[in-house]
Amino acid sequence: MIIYGTALLAVCHLLGIFLGDLLGTLLGAKTNVGGVGIAMILLICARLYMHKRGMMPQLTEMGVSFWGAMYIPVVVAMAAQQNVVSALRGGPVALLAAFASVLACAGCIALINRSERAAPEWDAGADADQQPTAHRA
Amino acid sequence: MIELLEKTAKHNGLVTAFALVGLVMLVSMFLSRRLTFGRVHGSAIAILIGLGLAYWGGIQTGGKQGIADVSLFAGVGLMGGAMLRDFAIVATAFEVQVVEARKAGLIGVFALLLGTLLPFVVGASVAWAFGYRDAVSITTIGAGAVTYIVGPVTGAAIGASSEVMALSIATGLVKAIIVMVGTPMAARFLRLKTPRSAMVFGGLAGTVSGVSAGLAATDRRLVPYGALVATFHTGLGCLLGPSLLFFATRALVA
Numbered sequence: 001m002i003i004y005g006t007a008l009l010a011v012c013h014l015l016g017i018f019l020g021d022l023l024g025t026l027l028g029a030k031t032n033v034g035g036v037g038i039a040m041i042l043l044i045c046a047r048l049y050m051h052k053r054g055m056m057p058q059l060t061e062m063g064v065s066f067w068g069a070m071y072i073p074v075v076v077a078m079a080a081q082q083n084v085v086s087a088l089r090g091g092p093v094a095l096l097a098a099f100a101s102v103l104a105c106a107g108c109i110a111l112i113n114r115s116e117r118a119a120p121e122w123d124a125g126a127d128a129d130q131q132p133t134a135h136r137a
Numbered sequence: 138m139i140e141l142l143e144k145t146a147k148h149n150g151l152v153t154a155f156a157l158v159g160l161v162m163l164v165s166m167f168l169s170r171r172l173t174f175g176r177v178h179g180s181a182i183a184i185l186i187g188l189g190l191a192y193w194g195g196i197q198t199g200g201k202q203g204i205a206d207v208s209l210f211a212g213v214g215l216m217g218g219a220m221l222r223d224f225a226i227v228a229t230a231f232e233v234q235v236v237e238a239r240k241a242g243l244i245g246v247f248a249l250l251l252g253t254l255l256p257f258v259v260g261a262s263v264a265w266a267f268g269y270r271d272a273v274s275i276t277t278i279g280a281g282a283v284t285y286i287v288g289p290v291t292g293a294a295i296g297a298s299s300e301v302m303a304l305s306i307a308t309g310l311v312k313a314i315i316v317m318v319g320t321p322m323a324a325r326f327l328r329l330k331t332p333r334s335a336m337v338f339g340g341l342a343g344t345v346s347g348v349s350a351g352l353a354a355t356d357r358r359l360v361p362y363g364a365l366v367a368t369f370h371t372g373l374g375c376l377l378g379p380s381l382l383f384f385a386t387r388a389l390v391a
C-alpha cells in the first residue's frame with residue numbers, strides 16, 4: 001500500500017528530528033543538530049535493508065517518491081514566504097557581508113571541485129518530471 | 138460571488154497553495170522554454186517568482202512571512218513551512234546512491250567546517266569595517282553570514298541588541314537569496330556536476346533553503362547530496378557561534 005511508504009518516510013523524519021534535538025541538547029547548542037540529515041541517513045538505511053529482503057514493492061516506493069518529486073514546488077512555496085522586504089532593507093552591512101561571504105565560499109567551492117578527477121559526467125538537463133520515479137505516480 | 142470564492146480559498150489554505158504553486162510552475166516552465174529556450178531552468182524562474190511574490194506580500198501586509206501573510210494565501214506558509222520542506226528533503230534521500238555519498242564523506246565534513254568559519258570571518262570583518270567594535274555585535278553579524286538561523290541563535294545566547302539581531306538575520310536572508318538565485322548561473326564555474334561537488338557545495342554555501350533551492354534549479358538529482366551536508370550546517374553554526382567563535386572574537390577585539 002502506498003501509505004506504507006509515506007509512513008516509513010514520516011517515521012524516519014520524526015526519529016531524525018528527535019535525535020537531532022537530542023544531540024543539540026546534549027551538545028548545548030540550543031537547536032536541532034542535523035536532524036534532517038539523520039532522518040535522510042535513516043531512510044537510506046531503511047531502503048537498503050528492506051530492498052534486500054524484498055519488503056519494498058513499487059507501490060510502497062511511490063509513497064516516498066511522490067514527496068521527493070514534490071520537493072521543488074515546496075521550495076517555491078518556501079521562497080514565497082521569505083522576508084524579502086527586510087532582507088533588502090538591511091542596508092549596506094547586510095548586503096556587503098552576505099555578498100562577500102558568498103563570493104569567498106564560491107571561490108572555495110570552485111577550487112575544491114576543480115581538484116576532483118574527471119568523473120563520469122551525468123547527462124545534463126534533468127528534471128523532476130522527467131525522472132522515471134516521478135512518472136510512476 | 139467573489140466573497141464566496143474568497144471564502145473557499147481561505148478555508149482550504151493548503152489546497153489553494155497547491156493550485157497557486159502549480160500555476161507558478163506552469164508559468165515558469167513556459168517562460169523557461171519560450172523566453173530562454175531552456176537555458177534558464179524553470180525551477181530557477183519559479184523560485185524567482187516566489188521571491189517576487191514574497192516581496193509583494195511583504196509590501197502589502199508589512200508582515201514577515203511574504204505572501205503567506207496575505208490571508209488568501211496563508212496556505213503557502215504551511216506548504217513551504219519547515220515541516221513539509223524537511224519532509225520533502227528527507228524523501229529525496231531515497232535517490233541517494235550510497236557509494237557516491239560515502240566517497241565524499243570526508244571532503245563534506247571539511248567543506249562544512251570551512252563553510253562555517255569562512256562566512257563568519259568575512260561577516261565579522263565587514264561589521265568591523267562598518268564601525269562595530271564590541272565583540273557581541275561583531276560575533277552576531279558574523280554568525281548571520283553563516284545562516285539566518287545561526288545569527289539570531291548566537292545573538293540571543295550572547296545578548297546582542299535587537300537592532301544587531303535584525304541586521305544579522307538580514308545578512309543571512311540576503312545570503313540565502315543570493316545562493317538561491319545565483320547557483321544555477323554559477324553552476325558551471327562551481328563545477329556542480331557530480332554528487333561529490335554537490336556535497337562540497339552543500340557544506341560551503343550553507344542554509345538548507347539556499348542550497349536546496351539553488352541545487353533544485355541546477356540539477357534536481359544533486360539535491361539530496363547537497364542537503365545531506367547542508368542540514369548539519371545550521372547545527373554546527375549554532376554550536377560554534379556562541380562558544381568558540383565568540384571567544385575567539387572577544388580575544389581578538391579586546
